[in-house]
Amino acid sequence: MTQYKGQHHILVAIDCIIFGFDGKDINLLLIKRAFEPEKNKWSLMGGFLQPNETLDEAANRVLKQLTGLEGVYMEQLQVFSEIGRDPMERTVSVAYFALIDLHQYEKQISEEYHAEWFLLSKKPRLIFDHDDMVRLAQKQLRYKAALHPILFQLLPEKFTIPQLQNLYECVYDTLFDNRNFTRKVMSTGLIVKLNGKDKSGSRKGAYYYRLDKRTYKVKEDAFLNFVPKADKFI
Amino acid sequence: MTQYKGQHHILVAIDCIIFGFDGKDINLLLIKRAFEPEKNKWSLMGGFLQPNETLDEAANRVLKQLTGLEGVYMEQLQVFSEIGRDPMERTVSVAYFALIDLHQYEKQISEEYHAEWFLLSKKPRLIFDHDDMVRLAQKQLRYKAALHPILFQLLPEKFTIPQLQNLYECVYDTLFDNRNFTRKVMSTGLIVKLNGKDKSGSRKGAYYYRLDKRTYKVKEDAFLNFVPKADKFI
């Protein structure tokens, strides 16, 4: 077989918006770009699509390079294709966003990229259109998390309800009633109480829970409602 | 400025899943592919991304070529990037889905593409991964329409409530209670009663309504609930 004649071939990149939760705040993993243009500026972790991989594979490859993690929650966000978005040459970039428990993050792996976690509220200005990508990812995170239980992906295996509520409060930048929140979460059957307690947050200690993976698979796509008046925040 | 060295440049295509509503059923606009490979097979309307346009612009260009319509509802769906998806050469394709009132469709424009409307339930097998694209678009249509009033895009300016309900019933392949449906739609303030009646569907006739564009702009992103137990259908 021959090729399509006279068509313009261009670079296809992927960029990953990597969100992490440190127990207190939402963070964003950024690198110092290693090559021109915009060398040494803060940037999302990215790369070019290779001939032998799909976009999902490319995104997972990039994520693994930076964090050492595999099997992470990740979804395609949107393609960015403004003509001058990369001043070097025409490049379209497929943005992915990923959610990880940042305590699983392996620092040594990322050091070769000069990676750093930034509070989402204090991130530096990024290169190209990466600020737009982050903004859109944040919006999508709020949208999706209002309907589906994806935020569990940001927590460790064992977590407490106050931690979970705090996470939701971070994402929506508001406070929820803890009685209503607990009741809603419990009513989904998504979490299972464990024996131990986490004593780091208080004298009394808060019970650990874990995800019920069976229920999670069933309810991943169901419409939930942990977030009162969710559409006000989106 | 020079270019990125040693990177693989590839073709970027766009493909449009165009949904229309004829008052009775959801339809899909397809063309007979005009060139090899898979010449004369049924296909989505598509094209290659040109150097001087963004993806959104490319999608709108393609849609206009085929239907003559501009300013149509359209959203980026997903990029398809399986390695062998186009046997001719590596191509990633950005799928868009569009919603149009098919009575506005200009037949003569499309004749040069041998375009035809197909009942969604009776569409032929399509080339490449276009069947996957249609399946995903259908899923996204159900998802989005369960939350946001996008289905109005499929109706003419003047429409009746029975028409609207019938449209929802088509999309979700189920029946709704007409009293509850009417009440919900009316309570949103999205539609305005007109004087005339549509007598084509019954002796008694059904009042025409139109969208209140001001309210529509405000509520486009709000979570609505025309669809009872929506998550059962997604």
Place this chain on the structure above:
DNA sequence: CCAAAAGTGTTTATACTACACCCATGA
């Protein structure tokens, strides 16, 4: 006057919201 679709209200059940006190513990 009859067939066929349009239009309209009420009751019940469920889900959501608001709200405040006691508990357990380590220092």
Place this chain on the structure above:
DNA sequence: TCATGGGTGTAGTATAAACACTTTTGG
């Protein structure tokens, strides 16, 4: 013993669901 965060219940309100009859009119 006290300061701190964790855990729990109830009553009121709003929203959604289930349900059936009357209206209109062309033939």
